[in-house]
Amino acid sequence: xxxxxxDRTGGPAVAIAGRDDLAACxxxxxxxxxxxxxxxxxxxxxxxxxxxxxQDFRLLLSRFVLVELYPDGVLDPRFxxxxxxxxxxxxxSLTGRYFRELYxxxxxxxxxxxxxxxxADPVPHYxxxxxxxxxxxxxxxxxxLLPLADAxxxxxxxxxxxxxxxxxxxxxxI
Numbered sequence: 001x002x003x004x005x006x007d008r009t010g011g012p013a014v015a016i017a018g019r020d021d022l023a024a025c026x027x028x029x030x031x032x033x034x035x036x037x038x039x040x041x042x043x044x045x046x047x048x049x050x051x052x053x054x055q056d057f058r059l060l061l062s063r064f065v066l067v068e069l070y071p072d073g074v075l076d077p078r079f080x081x082x083x084x085x086x087x088x089x090x091x092x093s094l095t096g097r098y099f100r101e102l103y104x105x106x107x108x109x110x111x112x113x114x115x116x117x118x119x120a121d122p123v124p125h126y127x128x129x130x131x132x133x134x135x136x137x138x139x140x141x142x143x144x145l146l147p148l149a150d151a152x153x154x155x156x157x158x159x160x161x162x163x164x165x166x167x168x169x170x171x172x173x174i
Contacts, residue, residue: 012113013110013114013117013126015121015123015125016126025144028142029126031059032057032060032064032144032159032161033124033144033161036146039052046122046149046153046155047146048153049066049150051148060161062083062084062085063163064081064083064161065079065081065083065086065094065158066081067080067115067160069155069157071098075112079095079099080096089131090131107129114127114145118147118155118158119154119155124146124147126145128143129143140165142162143161143162145160
């Protein structure tokens with residue numbers, strides 16, 4: 001297991017074995033991980049979507065996302081809830097939108113692989129990447145994706161915490 005490198009962008013997602021893997025990733029990512037770990041401890045296993053209590057992480061809500069993996073019975077991830085800061089960075093409303101609508105083909109394939117991996121082996125994953133949107137700054141972001149079970153115990157949702165690293169370049173660079 002390799003610790004997450006907060007300055008790395010691109011490349012595959014990193015499966016996270018424990019908090020130490022995220023030590024250099026900043027307070028938002030660590031607080032999100034700690035919250036999920038506490039939920040798992042209370043649940044005696046994998047936390048469920050119904051365990052989430054927004055009041056318990058209200059200071060992180062603007063950077064929180066909730067993804068439904070099987071909205072129509074097949075793996076086709078859709079944003080169910082997106083924090084205001086992540087939507088500001090994207091410059092578009094993401095709530096209710098499918099990954100296939102938003103990501104370029106290569107990015108979509110990468111995100112689908114991460115989703116499949118997390119369903120098969122429900123451990124957190126860390127990604128660092130660039131957000132590229134026409135007419136907007138390019139932002140480097142950190143994402144911590146956390147598996148959540150449905151009522152049957154199947155991984156059916158991902159919770160995520162997003163932290164921008166910095167603006168990578170001006171808008172005219174796109």
